[in-house]
Amino acid sequence: MRIYFIAIIAVLTADASSEASDNRELCKYIVETDYSLQQSCEELRQLESTCGRYCFKVVKPILEHTRALQKQVDLNETRQKSESINKLENIERLLHEKFDRLEKQTKQNLEDANNARKCDDMGLFDKIGDKYYYIDTVTRLNWFEAAHRCHELGGHLANLQTRAEFDAVEMHLISTSYWLDINDLGEEGEFYSLATGRKATFFKWYPGEPNNVGDNEDCVQIRKVDEVYALNDVDCNIKFNYICEKQR
Ligand SMILES: [Ca+2]
Ligand SMILES: [Ca+2]
Known part of the structure; x- marks a missing residue:
């Protein structure tokens, strides 16, 4: 999900940046070649400024939404990891308890068997x-x-x-x-x-x-x-x- 939103932002930013660069190049060419068209150039600059504000207005909510989603995702991942760790720790504790009981029982059985054998042999x-x-x-x-x-x-x-x-x-x-x-x-x-x-x-x-x-x-x-x-x-x-x- 993080990659998807970053891609959208990258495309929008790239488009806005590319358009602004094209405008600047066009204005530079007009100023250098024909002073009669300086008025149109100024309009292009205004258009560029207007587009920048527009793009910012469009991207900002997306950025905020993306940030909120990312926080939610991080929170869920943290919660899931915590739950998984707790489950694993419980399983480990249960296994240790079971192993300890089994070990004690085995030792007791061996001791009983040895005592019984000693009695039988004796x-x-x-x-x-x-x-x-x-x-x-x-x-x-x-x-x-x-x-x-x-x-x-x-x-x-x-x-x-x-x-x-x-x-x-x-x-x-x-x-x-x-x-x-x-x-x-x-x-x-x-x-x-x-x-x-x-x-x-x-x-x-x-x-x-x-x-x-x-x-x-x-x-x-x-x-x-x-x-x-x-x-x-x-x-x-x-x-x-x-x-x-x-x-x-
Ligand atoms: Ca002999
Ligand atoms: Ca012999």
Whole structure:
């Protein structure tokens, strides 16, 4: 709208300016060529002056109207911008509030889930002697899978460090074989605890064990033979039950 009115003013101004310039040129030519026509020249000057006042009278209302319209347009634009900004700010505030509620709810859900999982996992473990053990008699895993499973439960494969711990756990065993954390994967014949990273401290081997059959027995199981549980080195990839241990 601003461009439209400016165009009209420009055309009117250009026409008036062009006409006045033509008149001046014509008068100059008449004065220089024929003094007998000076009277007509004066009339042209009067006509130019009259036209200027006329054009001013015509343009002024248009200018005022244009100015008023422009103010109205500016006011509307300002109002629309203000309304749009307010709407955007409200939307942003609502989104922040919703996000905060969602974040708090998610944190609470995660905390509840972790607490529930801890309770569930801890529920698997029984206090035997001075430690807590989970004796799995259902799932058969290889030694590496069993170690991973115990880690998932927040513990590690059982590290029976004394005769007392061995005897206490043995009383709760029902399956034939379970994985413990002892292995000689690092160096043949040197048996380490996976839990401590140090050499295992207690062994109750079967007679003739460890024998590293096939040069491929690097993990240790507790195994029942003739109603007696004892240790045997065996292929780590065979699947047995397992015993996990954790601190409360
Ligand atoms: Ca071995
Ligand atoms: Ca063996």
